[in-house]
Amino acid sequence: MLNAMRNYYIFKSGRLSRKDNSIMFETQEEFKSIPVNDIDSLYIFGEVDINTKALNFLAQKGIVVHIFNYYGWWTGSLYPREELLAGEVVIRQAEHYLDRNKRIEIAREFVKGAIHGFVYNLKRYKHKDIGKEIFQQLDNYLNLVNEQEDIPSLMGIEGNARDLYYDMFPNIIRQDIEFDKRVKRPPNNIMNALISFVNSLVYTAVLKEIYRTQLNPTISYLHEPSYRRFSLALDVAEIFKPIYGDRTIFDLLNNRSITEDHFDKDLNYCYLKETGRKIVVKAFEEKLNTTIKHKKLKRNVSYERIIRLELYKLIKHLLGEEVYKSFRIWW
Amino acid sequence: MVNGVYINYYFHCKRHLWLFARNIRMEHNSEDVFIGKLISAYSFDRRRHEIQIVDDEDAIVMDFIDKNRKVVHEIKKSNKLEELHIWQVKYYLYVLEKKGIMGFKGLINYPKQKRAIKVELSDEDRTTIKEVIDDIHEIINSVKPPPVINKSYCKKCSYYEFCYC
Numbered sequence: 001m002l003n004a005m006r007n008y009y010i011f012k013s014g015r016l017s018r019k020d021n022s023i024m025f026e027t028q029e030e031f032k033s034i035p036v037n038d039i040d041s042l043y044i045f046g047e048v049d050i051n052t053k054a055l056n057f058l059a060q061k062g063i064v065v066h067i068f069n070y071y072g073w074w075t076g077s078l079y080p081r082e083e084l085l086a087g088e089v090v091i092r093q094a095e096h097y098l099d100r101n102k103r104i105e106i107a108r109e110f111v112k113g114a115i116h117g118f119v120y121n122l123k124r125y126k127h128k129d130i131g132k133e134i135f136q137q138l139d140n141y142l143n144l145v146n147e148q149e150d151i152p153s154l155m156g157i158e159g160n161a162r163d164l165y166y167d168m169f170p171n172i173i174r175q176d177i178e179f180d181k182r183v184k185r186p187p188n189n190i191m192n193a194l195i196s197f198v199n200s201l202v203y204t205a206v207l208k209e210i211y212r213t214q215l216n217p218t219i220s221y222l223h224e225p226s227y228r229r230f231s232l233a234l235d236v237a238e239i240f241k242p243i244y245g246d247r248t249i250f251d252l253l254n255n256r257s258i259t260e261d262h263f264d265k266d267l268n269y270c271y272l273k274e275t276g277r278k279i280v281v282k283a284f285e286e287k288l289n290t291t292i293k294h295k296k297l298k299r300n301v302s303y304e305r306i307i308r309l310e311l312y313k314l315i316k317h318l319l320g321e322e323v324y325k326s327f328r329i330w331w
Numbered sequence: 332m333v334n335g336v337y338i339n340y341y342f343h344c345k346r347h348l349w350l351f352a353r354n355i356r357m358e359h360n361s362e363d364v365f366i367g368k369l370i371s372a373y374s375f376d377r378r379r380h381e382i383q384i385v386d387d388e389d390a391i392v393m394d395f396i397d398k399n400r401k402v403v404h405e406i407k408k409s410n411k412l413e414e415l416h417i418w419q420v421k422y423y424l425y426v427l428e429k430k431g432i433m434g435f436k437g438l439i440n441y442p443k444q445k446r447a448i449k450v451e452l453s454d455e456d457r458t459t460i461k462e463v464i465d466d467i468h469e470i471i472n473s474v475k476p477p478p479v480i481n482k483s484y485c486k487k488c489s490y491y492e493f494c495y496c
Contacts, residue, residue, distance in 0.1 A: 086354040214355055297495055309496040315355070316493075320475055 005040035007288075009281050011274055013047040018057040039063050041208045045072065045277060064211050066204045071186070071271040074200040077207060079217070079230070089214040092318040097219055104154065106317070106324060107222040108145050110238045111158045113326030115142050117242030118165040120329050125250055127171040137164055151222065158238075165242075174254045186269035193263060193270040194253075197277070198245040199237070201284045206240065207233040209307045215315065236310060243329045244303060248283050257283070292331070333464050334390040337471075338422040339415050341463055345470050345477040347490060352471040357489040364489075367408040374406050374442040389426045401435045403427070410441050410448070417450055418463075424452040425460045 010016070014027035023034045042058065042065045058065055059080035066077045096102040119138050122130050141161040148154040162182075169179055169191070179191035187193040207230050210217045220231035222238065252258040262276025272280065288304040301309070310327050317324035340348035350356070375395065382393045395404045405420050420437035427435050437450030470477060479485070479494045488494075 084356060084358070086356075088353045089355060212358055294496075297492060301492075305492075309492060312493045312496050 005038055007041050007043060007285060008034060008039055009043040009045065009278075009285075010048060011045045011278060015049040016044075016054050017051060018054045023054065023057070036061050036063075041066065041204070043204070043281070044068065045274070062211070064204075064208045066207075068200075071269075072197055072277055073186075073271075074204060077204065077230075079207070079211060082211075084212070084214050086214040089315060089318060090216045090219070092320075093216055093219040096318055097221060097225065103221050104149065104151065106314070107151060107154055107235075108148070109324055109326040110222045110235050111145050111154055112142060113239035113328065114158060114242060115145070115161045116326075116328050117239065117246075118161060121242050121246055121250075122165070122168055122172075124247075125172040127168075129171045130168055134164065134168065151224075154222070172250055172254075175256065175259070177253070177260075187271070188268055189270050190260060190263045190265075193272055194249050194258070194280070195245070197272050197280060198249055198284065199241055201281070202241050202245045203229075203233055203237045205244075205288060205304065206237045206307055209304075209311055210236070212308065213311045213315065215311055236307070236314075239310065239326050240307060244284070244287055248280070248287050252280065252283055332388060332390055333467050335392065335419050335422060337467055338460075338463065339419045341467055341470075342415050342418050343412070344480050344482070344485075344488070346479060346494065347488065348467065349470055349473070349476040350490060350493075353476075357493060363408070363487070370408050370442060371406045374440065375404070384426060384430065389429070391423050391426050393423055396435075403435055403437045405437065405439045407439055407441055408443060410439075410444065410446065413439075413448070417448070420450045421452050421456050422460055424450070425457060428452070428457075 010025065012025075012027050014025055017024045017026070019033070021036060023036050023039065025032045025034060036057070039058075039061070040063070042063055044065065045068045055065075055078065059078065062080055062083050064077055064079060067075050069075050096106060115138060119135065119142075122134065122138075138161055141157055141164075144157050145154065148157055166179075166182055170177075173179075173191075177191050178189045182195065183189075183192045184196055187196045207217060210230070210233055215232060217230035217232045219225050220235045223231040223234045225231050257279055258276055262273055262279065263270055264273050289302055291300040291302050293299070294301045294306075294309075297309075306327060313322070313324055316322045337348060337352065340351055371394065378395055378397075380395050382396055384391050384393075393403050394406045396402070397404065403420060403423050405416065405423070407416050410416070416439050420439055424435055424437055427433075437452075438447050439450060440447045485491055485494065
């Protein structure tokens with residue numbers, strides 16, 4: 001490998017600029033240079049000044065920059081001009097969206113991947129209160145996926161399975177935390193705040209990988225195209241949210257790395273403080289860098305790379321080469 | 332349209348050829364490729380002058396030409412894939428002949444190894460290249476990509492993860 005690139009996270013406030021062939025980050029206390037070839041993607045949480053010279057440079061180097069607001073919500077990404085374009089792939093992507101049967105076939109795989117993740121998480125964080133019935137019910141939903149002929153009912157199945165899965169969270173988490181139901185925009189308690197934040201990390205990680213392929217991020221199958229976000233990233237993130245995102249959450253809460261002190265609460269919303277964000281980001285980054293031996297490739301691959309491989313599988317499906325089967329964690 | 336790289340990939344891997352022709356390319360982060368580019372860029376830099384010949388049928392980019400000695404030079408990093416390099420240069424000679432530029436020979440330079448090999452175009456080669464060009468058109472126009480080839484050199488290919496995942 002020419003370079004093992006990294007994700008950089010900026011929490012401080014300061015100025016981001018280009019100096020020669022490096023990216024400079026300047027705060028009141030220090031002056032840091034970041035070698036541009038080392039940057040895989042850039043996460044900006046702080047209040048950062050940036051000019052077009054720096055933006056152009058980042059874009060030219062194909063660096064996806066994710067921007068988060070004061071509360072840590074993802075607000076947008078700099079998605080540079082496509083470097084890897086192949087008309088063929090985009091046309092086939094659209095073809096698979098327009099044909100109802102082709103669309104639902106792919107959408108079902110995303111839902112199956114998600115539910116499989118729920119099941120594996122419940123198995124991994126086994127608790128006496130998670131009885132056989134739960135697994136049977138989830139299994140049942142998994143079978144029902146194949147019977148759904150339209151997107152809304154498929155979404156419905158996913159929603160039901162997810163509710164069942166979230167209901168089990170209090171059994172998994174060994175901290176006394178309030179979590180009745182999933183609430184977004186804005187999250188109302190620390191569990192929801194944590195899920196929202198981690199899900200945005202999964203989403204941005206997928207988006208960056210999509211940028212490194214020929215896939216167009218706005219043509220999607222489970223979610224409606226361009227529904228507020230890069231919807232293909234939302235689709236693929238469904239598979240990785242439980243196994244990358246939720247597992248990070250469980251571990252952080254269960255070893256008490258994250259506690260109530262890391263959150264700021266207001267009347268009806270809740271968000272992670274900077275200290276908390278740093279801990280979560282670090283844990284998530286470690287997760288992405290964890291490697292496993294890939295069965296088919298017979299090679300060590302990182303969790304992050306597995307996202308890319310998922311996209312390759314999707315491209316092969318679109319090219320009519322190999323039927324897409326979503327990633328199933330086996331550990 | 333066929334180009335020198337297509338000829339190269341044709342002999343190396345037909346699937347690679349198909350994907351490349353459809354512009355489905357992988358990120359280029361291979362150190363070998365990078366070093367190869369540097370070697371091409373910095374060897375013979377006083378004599379180098381890329382020559383392009385592009386028309387409806389063919390597109391070639393030759394590293395440089397010695398007009399007096401009538402030699403087409405091609406610079407490569409290592410002779411590991413010598414067979415492919417030879418066909419690439421033979422194809423250049425073939426295109427030159429098609430344009431009425433006769434009597435050229437090829438020379439593949441491996442500056443790092445301080446070696447060079449001569450290439451000539453025989454009648455047999457001319458027939459083969461014609462067949463290869465037809466074959467290439469057939470491959471790149473097929474709807475699906477050709478199957479994976481399961482060769483040991485696949486492990487070094489930028490498409491390895493794409494093909495085998």
